[in-house]
Amino acid sequence: xxxxxxxxxxxxxxxxxxxxxxxxxxxxxxxxxxxxxxxxxxxxxxxxxxxxxxxxxxxxxxxxxxxxxxxxxxxxxxxxxxxxxxxxxxxxxxxxxxxxxxxxxxxxxxxxxxxxxxxxxxxxxxxxxxxxxxxxxxxxxxxxxxxxxxxxxxxxxxxxxxxxxxxxxxxxxxxxxxxxxxxxxxxxxxxxxxxxxxxxxxxxxxxxxxxxxxxxxxxxxxxxxxxxxxxxxxxxxxxxxxxxxxxxxxxxxxxxxxxxxxxxxxxxxxxxxxxxxxxxxxxxxxxxxxxxxxxxxxxxxxxxxxxxxxxxxxxxxxxxxxxxxxxxxxxxxxxxxxxxxxxxxxxxxxxxxxxxxxxxxxxxxxxxxxxxxxxxxxxxxxxxxxxxxxxxxxxxxxxxxxxxxxxxxxxxxxxxxxxxxxxxxxxxxxxxxxxxxxxxxxxxxxxxxxxxxxxxxxxxxxxxxxxxxxxxxxxxxxxxxxxxxxxxxxxxxxxxxxxxxxxxxxxxxxxxxxxxxxxxxxxxxxxxxxxxxxxxxxxxx
Amino acid sequence: xxxxxxxxxxxxxxxxxxxxxxxxxxxxxxxxxxxxxxxxxxxxxxxxxxxxxxxxxxxxxxxxxxxxxxxxxxxxxxxxxxxxxxxxxxxxxxxxxxxxxxxxxxxxxxxxxxxxxxxxxxxxxxxxxxxxxxxxxxxxxxxxxxxxxxxxxxxxxxxxxxxxxxxxxxxxxxxxxxxxxxxxxxxxxxxxxxxxxxxxxxxxxxxxxxxxxxxxxxxxxxxxxxxxxxxxxxxxxxxxxxxxxxxxxxxxxxxxxxxxxxxxxxxxxxxxxxxxxxxxxxxxxxxxxxxx
Numbered sequence: 001x002x003x004x005x006x007x008x009x010x011x012x013x014x015x016x017x018x019x020x021x022x023x024x025x026x027x028x029x030x031x032x033x034x035x036x037x038x039x040x041x042x043x044x045x046x047x048x049x050x051x052x053x054x055x056x057x058x059x060x061x062x063x064x065x066x067x068x069x070x071x072x073x074x075x076x077x078x079x080x081x082x083x084x085x086x087x088x089x090x091x092x093x094x095x096x097x098x099x100x101x102x103x104x105x106x107x108x109x110x111x112x113x114x115x116x117x118x119x120x121x122x123x124x125x126x127x128x129x130x131x132x133x134x135x136x137x138x139x140x141x142x143x144x145x146x147x148x149x150x151x152x153x154x155x156x157x158x159x160x161x162x163x164x165x166x167x168x169x170x171x172x173x174x175x176x177x178x179x180x181x182x183x184x185x186x187x188x189x190x191x192x193x194x195x196x197x198x199x200x201x202x203x204x205x206x207x208x209x210x211x212x213x214x215x216x217x218x219x220x221x222x223x224x225x226x227x228x229x230x231x232x233x234x235x236x237x238x239x240x241x242x243x244x245x246x247x248x249x250x251x252x253x254x255x256x257x258x259x260x261x262x263x264x265x266x267x268x269x270x271x272x273x274x275x276x277x278x279x280x281x282x283x284x285x286x287x288x289x290x291x292x293x294x295x296x297x298x299x300x301x302x303x304x305x306x307x308x309x310x311x312x313x314x315x316x317x318x319x320x321x322x323x324x325x326x327x328x329x330x331x332x333x334x335x336x337x338x339x340x341x342x343x344x345x346x347x348x349x350x351x352x353x354x355x356x357x358x359x360x361x362x363x364x365x366x367x368x369x370x371x372x373x374x375x376x377x378x379x380x381x382x383x384x385x386x387x388x389x390x391x392x393x394x395x396x397x398x399x400x401x402x403x404x405x406x407x408x409x410x411x412x413x414x415x416x417x418x419x420x421x422x423x424x425x426x427x428x429x430x431x432x433x434x435x436x437x438x439x440x441x442x443x444x445x446x447x448x449x450x451x452x453x454x455x456x457x458x459x460x461x462x463x464x465x466x467x468x469x470x471x472x473x474x475x476x477x478x479x480x481x482x483x484x485x486x487x488x489x490x491x492x493x494x495x496x497x498x499x500x501x502x503x504x505x506x507x508x509x510x511x512x513x514x515x516x517x518x519x520x521x522x523x524x525x526x527x528x529x530x531x532x533x534x535x536x537x538x539x540x541x
Numbered sequence: 542x543x544x545x546x547x548x549x550x551x552x553x554x555x556x557x558x559x560x561x562x563x564x565x566x567x568x569x570x571x572x573x574x575x576x577x578x579x580x581x582x583x584x585x586x587x588x589x590x591x592x593x594x595x596x597x598x599x600x601x602x603x604x605x606x607x608x609x610x611x612x613x614x615x616x617x618x619x620x621x622x623x624x625x626x627x628x629x630x631x632x633x634x635x636x637x638x639x640x641x642x643x644x645x646x647x648x649x650x651x652x653x654x655x656x657x658x659x660x661x662x663x664x665x666x667x668x669x670x671x672x673x674x675x676x677x678x679x680x681x682x683x684x685x686x687x688x689x690x691x692x693x694x695x696x697x698x699x700x701x702x703x704x705x706x707x708x709x710x711x712x713x714x715x716x717x718x719x720x721x722x723x724x725x726x727x728x729x730x731x732x733x734x735x736x737x738x739x740x741x742x743x744x745x746x747x748x749x750x751x752x753x754x755x756x757x758x759x760x761x762x763x764x765x766x767x768x769x770x771x772x773x774x775x776x777x778x779x780x781x782x783x784x785x786x787x788x789x790x791x792x793x794x795x796x797x798x799x800x801x802x803x804x805x806x807x808x809x810x811x812x813x814x815x816x817x818x819x820x821x822x823x824x825x826x827x828x829x830x831x832x833x
Binding site (some may be wrong): 352 | 722723724726727729730731732733741742745746
């Protein structure tokens with residue numbers, strides 16, 4: 001630690017200021033940030049969305065997004081001030097001395113070229129390697145990143161590779177010229193927990209093996225605790241606190257840091273509050289579903305009681321969302337029986353009575369696509385009021401305002417379009433639309449996964465309060481074990497379209513587990529330094 | 542800035558917003574709008590502006606040269622060229638406009654319908670449209686017109702049906718993108734009818750795209766009618782129409798007289814003006830996601 005202080009830094013940002021243009025006005029997005037990263041060191045950048053994390057990460061590459069400008073400060077990369085030289089002179093640095101790993105590898109790889117061609121391109125064109133040298137190095141990296149069949153892996157096309165593998169391939173692409181610095185921009189956010197562990201282990205390994213310095217951007221504190229040596233907490237484009245990882249995890253100093261840490265301890269549903277559960281509201285018996293010949297659901301037995309929260313967990317592709325769509329009548333089951341309130345539930349929306357439609361509502365993961373961008377909040381929430389309750393005019397307006405207050409918004413939001421709301425506000429509008437129907441069952445399809453931790457905790461708390469007040473049942477589809485711990489009464493674990501295990505939360509989370517539940521639970525990072533080390537050690541043993 | 546503006550409970554009225562929109566348009570779009578306004582004015586007030594009647598024979602001399610009495614001379618029958626040019630604006634634009642509106646309505650309704658229903662219905666309509674589109678427009682129109690006779694009504698209907706295939710394609714493609722979004726699915730789950738979803742959820746989201754298509758198609762329809770009239774199967778004499786005016790007076794070109802080019806220029810200017818405005822609308826539509 002002390003030795004590092006004397007080594008010249010890889011990157012040194014001094015009083016960096018960046019502005020971005022929105023609606024014809026320049027607003028400050030990075031406001032006087034100074035950071036130093038020394039060789040072999042990993043700096044974690046933590047903060048909510050919009051805090052300026054990615055902008056700073058890109059600035060380390062000497063890159064500003066279109067519509068952004070640097071108004072002050074310096075970014076020194078190995079004795080070169082990147083902001084002082086023109087763009088054409090900066091460009092040769094990228095990919096060779098400094099590299100970038102983006103959040104979505106699927107979007108970063110060109111689908112029509114083979115993985116290897118894309119990885120070696122920069123090394124051949126700028127790094128001064130021959131094609132054979134570059135490919136040799138790529139294979140070494142594949143091996144270090146624990147990719148399957150490293151010799152032939154590069155011959156595949158991006159779509160022939162899983163998401164986690166593609167993310168690791170992008171790390172290989174970043175490492176190909178042996179850069180001094182890599183910027184990781186939320187590299188595991190889009191992955192399932194089980195895949196995330198594999199990618200984290202690989203990233204850790206190459207950083208250590210090759211001694212590269214890195215900036216690791218994330219909003220997940222548990223992840224940063226496994227990777228970073230030091231953490232800088234950002235808010236409104238400023239560093240509010242910077243400290244070595246063990247110190248900041250154990251005793252955060254700044255109030256904002258403390259609040260970030262605090263939200264990690266989620267609200268907890270008190271199963272006792274609900275007392276005895278009502279009669280089963282919805283029950284599925286031996287339900288199956290298929291897309292053409294592909295079976296997505298098989299032998300599903302599931303019950304949701306009145307006023308109960310049932311969490312449906314599993315990785316992407318396990319059929320969770322299909323089950324949700326099936327319940328609201330958007331997907332027809334291939335077999336099995338659906339009972340709602342003791343009576344058979346018609347399979348398709350058009351066969352269901354208005355009363356049934358009203359009672360089962362769905363909230364989607366992404367409020368961006370779930371709200372019509374051309375309708376005002378008033379119209380979005382007002383429509384179910386007119387459709388189900390025949391409310392119009394002043395009575396509708398009054399009820400709409402009541403609903404807005406229920407989801408902790410106010411009437412000033414009524415005239416806005418979804419584009420003028422923040423992510424959390426949009427999700428609240430979507431919740432208000434579902435509540436407008438006065439439902440008895442709400443299918444929540446990953447509704448908090450697009451929100452950052454602070455907002456996520458607020459929304460979850462609100463849902464619990466609403467449940468206590470209105471007695472509504474939730475079928476909560478999620479892949480986030482933390483959320484499940486926070487709000488579920490019962491847990492249903494799904495894998496490959498089948499239910500692996502189900503039961504009360506306490507029973508599912510207490511050993512012994514089914515093998516798959518075990519993997520799922522073990523993959524959730526702890527909020528403590530050294531969790532990943534223990535996993536790596538356990539695997540080596 | 543926008544944020545604070547919209548947080549006011551009362552939104553600025555539609556007129557104010559439209560005015561602000563026009564003011565923010567680039568120079569080309571403004572020129573386009575001015576030219577279109579002039580055409581509209583001439584078409585509306587043709588009887589007041591034209592010095593003589595549309596079919597009035599005012600001179601015994603055909604192809605009279607430009608002069609104080611007949612500013613642009615006379616045509617092959619001795620009718621005043623300027624008057625016919627002014628009345629021609631009325632006929633050509635009105636017919637093109639009616640045709641465009643009809644084809645727009647048929648095409649967009651079917652397109653959104655096909656996208657929302659999907660399956661066999663979508664396939665059936667789409668293949669029918671493909672079949673219609675596979676025959677070159679002009680030849681198809683000529684054939685139909687020679688079967689049913691070239692009346693104005695036939696002309697409008699046949700061009701409207703043929704052009705609606707284009708509207709169908711673009712509105713179906715745009716609606717398909719929107720129809721897969723969660724808010725359309727949410728509306729279905731809510732139990733909304735197909736028509737309500739089409740009008741309230743889908744249509745507002747594809748409107749910018751199909752509006753710009755509307756402008757472009759208007760130009761093509763206009764040129765189509767002019768071309769048909771030039772070939773002699775469009776609007777029948779003595780109705781003044783720019784395309785037929787070019788043909789009837791084409792002989793003058795041999796004598797170095799540019800008069801027959803004036804209706805051609807009138808067609809060209811309108812087409813350019815409409816395209817300027819359409820380009821601007823298209824740019825705005827494609828930048829929509831950035832504006833949020």
